[in-house]
Amino acid sequence: MSLPSFLTITRGEAPLLVSLPHTGTEIPEEYVAGLVSPWLARKDCDWWVERLYDFAAGLGATVIHTSISRTVIDVNRDPSGASLYPGQATTELVPTTTFDGEPLYAPGREPDSDSISRRKALFFEPYHRALADEIARLRALHPHIVVYDCHSIRSVIPRLFEGTLPEFNIGTNGGVTCDPALESAVAELCRASGRSTVVNGRFRGGFITRHNGRPADGVHAIQMELACRGYMREPVGPVDEASWPVAYDEAHAAPMRATLTRILEACIGFARSKS
Numbered sequence: 001m002s003l004p005s006f007l008t009i010t011r012g013e014a015p016l017l018v019s020l021p022h023t024g025t026e027i028p029e030e031y032v033a034g035l036v037s038p039w040l041a042r043k044d045c046d047w048w049v050e051r052l053y054d055f056a057a058g059l060g061a062t063v064i065h066t067s068i069s070r071t072v073i074d075v076n077r078d079p080s081g082a083s084l085y086p087g088q089a090t091t092e093l094v095p096t097t098t099f100d101g102e103p104l105y106a107p108g109r110e111p112d113s114d115s116i117s118r119r120k121a122l123f124f125e126p127y128h129r130a131l132a133d134e135i136a137r138l139r140a141l142h143p144h145i146v147v148y149d150c151h152s153i154r155s156v157i158p159r160l161f162e163g164t165l166p167e168f169n170i171g172t173n174g175g176v177t178c179d180p181a182l183e184s185a186v187a188e189l190c191r192a193s194g195r196s197t198v199v200n201g202r203f204r205g206g207f208i209t210r211h212n213g214r215p216a217d218g219v220h221a222i223q224m225e226l227a228c229r230g231y232m233r234e235p236v237g238p239v240d241e242a243s244w245p246v247a248y249d250e251a252h253a254a255p256m257r258a259t260l261t262r263i264l265e266a267c268i269g270f271a272r273s274k275s
């Protein structure tokens with residue numbers, strides 16, 4: 001089947017699949033009606049994360065990217081609509097608010113269940129089919145592979161967490177989505193960089209990590225949530241249209257890219273050592 005135009009898959013042969021679910025900014029015309037503003041609709045994009053990891057294909061990783069904004073539908077949420085964090089603030093499969101809690105839609109203009117079903121069929125399912133197909137292809141080449149799900153978020157979001165987020169937030173859903181040796185190797189490299197690091201803190205891994213992580217079957221999934229200040233000149237305090245997003249600054253991002261390179265190399269090394 002041909003690939004929809006919003007999906008990009010760069011195929012490699014190394015035992016590493018890199019997923020970029022939230023860097024898209026496209027909102028097709030039919031989904032714009034009712035949105036409060038284009039800026040709010042893109043505020044929670046994982047800004048510049050595809051550029052941060054643009055070395056991954058050079059390591060032989062397979063990279064999957066969607067250009068569709070998470071505001072249209074969030075491919076890192078349970079398609080049933082179940083919350084990632086029952087009882088805690090989070091955003092939904094088809095978000096109605098930003099992380100900060102601002103309404104994305106004018107009152108009464110939120111997407112209805114037909115619209116949600118259509119978004120699932122058009123954008124959610126193809127992303128997950130691509131993940132499943134590439135996992136199967138790589139598993140046919142290697143007994144063990146790593147699925148590495150890339151994210152970033154602003155450092156201070158009082159609605160979601162207290163204080164300032166550590167720079168590296170590793171999610172393995174409490175240790176169940178990958179071998180403990182992979183989790184430790186990644187955490188060790190994060191700490192060795194001198195940056196603050198937490199494992200299974202506020203962000204434990206979203207749907208992509210939880211759904212695909214099956215270490216007993218040789219599929220080890222790990223989510224990396226970066227605090228934006230680790231690679232962007234992130235403004236301190238609330239952001240507005242004038243201040244967010246800040247432009248990508250290659251020189252400022254370079255130290256983070258060096259650490260991320262070591263992390264992805266370690267993921268490949270882990271998978272090969274298990275094989």
Ligand SMILES: N=CN[C@@H](CCC(=O)O)C(=O)O
Nearest residue numbers: 076151152153203204205206
């Ligand atoms: N930047 C994005 N963050 C992820 C976090 C998933 C989780 O809560 O663990 C998201 O919202 O999907």
